[in-house]
Amino acid sequence: MIRHACLTVRRVLSVGLRRFSHVSTGEIIEDEFEWTHLSRQASLYVHWPYCLRRCSYCNFNKYISRQSNEHIMTECLQKETESLLQLSQVSSITSVFFGGGTPSLAHPSTIAAVLETVSRQANLSDQAEVTLEVNPTPVGMSKLEDYCRAGVNRFSIGVQSLQDEDLKILGRDHSSHQALQTIEEARRLCPGRVSVDVMFGRPKQSVESWEDELSELLRVCDDHVSLYQLTLERGTQLFKQVQGGQVTVPAEDVTAEMYQCARRTLDQHGFLQYEVSNFARHNAVSHHNMSYWKGRQYIGVGPGAHGRFVPLGDGGVTREARTQTLEPDVWIREVQQRGHGTRRKIQLSHLELIGSCLALSWVSVKSLVHPPRSKSYYRVDDSFLMTEGCAAPGMDWPYWTACCQLCWWSWNDKSVSSYKRTVMLMQKRRPPTHDDRNVNKADGVRESLFVG
Template sequence: MTLPRVRACGWVAAAKAAQRRHQAEGAGGPRCPAPRSQRASLYIHWPYCEKRCGYCNFNKYIPRGVEEAAVRSCLVTEAQTLLLLSGVRRVESVFFGGGTPSLASPHTVAAVLEAVAQAAYLPADAEVTLEANPTSSAGSRLAAFGTVGVNRLSIGLQSLDDAELQLLGRTHSASDALRTLAEARHLFPGRVSVDLMLGLPAQQVGPWLGQLQELLCHCDDHVSLYQLSLERGTALFAQVQQGALPAPDPELAAEMYQKGRVVLREAGFRQYEVSNFARNGALSTHNWNYWQCGQYLGVGPGAHGRFLPQGAGGHTREARIQTLEPDNWMKEVKLFGHGTRKRVPLGELELLEEVLVMGLRTDLGITHQHWQQFEPQLTLWDVFGTSKEVKELLEQGLLLLDHRGLRCSWEGLAVLDSLLLTLLPQLQEAWQQRISTLVPRG
């Protein structure tokens, strides 16, 4: 895809300069891909929104005014600091999430991308995604983001029914959503993702499927289906608790999901992850890195990350959470270069549990080669090959364990949570058996 070349030249120039620098550092030897410990994705959290939606409990704020220059400076500083702390030399993808990052100025996006490209190797064709809401995303604004290097959009459409949008507290109408979607597809052909929610109070299967069919007449090559989760502290949760709204029906939500999967499959979409569907190869490479348990750095208030800090002996990956409240986060970034509030070392078993849970969310599952990158001694066959419970799941056609690895069938992908109730204890038992054989007996 060709994008307008205006401000993007700053990022591209920085990327090429970083590439020349890395090549110079490696002169005299063969050029090898960066090892896994030196590669990561980057998540940038913009915490501000125009209003809080009725279902949302994410870390977001509705400010009277935003000192964007100060926020921009802190995002740049924290990105540079975490790249240094992690020893990451290649950034595979960048995702601007929130909040509503389309409320930020393109200048902020450009500043972050240029800082990243100067601190590490950011390929000129790396996937750079921006989340956008229809009401904050006029065509001219989307075009401006394209000029600074954004090459993929994720649009929070949520519904094509105005009454449902009002129920959710969204500030856009169905016609707003379709107009923004058309403008986005014109600017980013083949690189636009849309979200559609299911399982809302009083929502029925037939009308929801009608929305999905209508969306297929307008959408690009990536659709995400998300079931509403009623979270304590949200307006929708309170309305259901007080009886003002009926509680969502889980049986109806399951039926929507199953029938929606079929509709998307018949429209040529591959369900490459539990909630995500793509055709024409339009997978989200950034999210794919999450599901493959790759490293990622979280920048911004409340952002999460998982990476191996430099100097940690090459063994312990950490889960990190940045300070939630933006003003406090900015104070910490100015003082320390980053606003990490919590660091949790991940044990070997914890990491394997993540590899299992995240990998099985995808249609490819976990290959033997991928598993061995995290656990070279205990194979998938060792863990699951002799289990009676796992054998029953294989016989039911919900799981497959073969020369490729372990994965869910198409039917199994829809009931992954129930499969994990068997698989996780099996992994824990196999791990404990292995540990017991390594402990010397007195």
């Protein structure tokens, strides 16, 4: 079995090598992954690091601001945006995503200032997708119209739950009623361009209550839904509560059934699953999300932001993985001194780029929605291929194991037995953790669901 699987992986790599055999010449190559090595286009991610409070489950790169420094933060976001755009020499920004943290705490003028900087350095079309994550509080909702005037044309609303008791356990600072009001207002301003985030696997949650909650959400939501499994992050308050026995979370087989239940329910409501956690109808996919999953260039701006692009301005010819300094105060000093706060950069080899592209393809819509008919899907032993995909050079192990477990549940209707078999196999041959762990948490990085 292993020998057969190795031959299959070798065949996949040989296909990848043929696809990218002309990379060294500097040509722009289009293929079925819609990926290019040297592209003049990129997406832009902007990280706002501040929150009013820390949610009990969250270990993203966020900070509780003790002083009002929005003016300085705005200037530094502009300066780093300008520096990295000049470094990348991209001619067009195809999408912008403001994440965090809680970017809906930022003044609309900050959003407008960053977008103006982008427009001065590169083409930012009027049709380009500009997304802002919104915390559905009264303050957040009151600024939605101003954000639209600033240039935002898509909202991602962190609903997380429609159960007030669960919101308190999660440490959220909004109610279910406020979330519903925010969705309504956002849909009025950006019809067809509102996404809602909802979390499953929460404390005391059952499959039946999850199904009822999802049905309620689908009565009011727009055309995009993002599902996230609650994961217990070491060092968070919720992790300590679960470890101490004060709080209990559903068993993994129950969580697996919740995921399958959500897929069925969303499908019945016309939503297409185009990525492990994202569902859309009426062609309302997130173009920014798709730029990640198609392996395109993206530039990360702000404390802890992560990016991958070719630094043509420095004479570079190879894509680099870049991570910005995490701590806002240190990042501000570095941006003021040298124009950007890049703390770490790693040149990615051609093999690493191919591995990344293959891993992305395995958890994309082609292999996720119709695996038996997918030309880019080589199924010999699911667990082995998941291991290979997760261990692809340049990938973050926790993120890919989480993604591929969701894919595994998607491929199998018998999710409980599938989950147990997957865990058993992964415990036998889990690869070592990679050093490339410092990926921006706001990009959706999740801890591994497989406990070795």
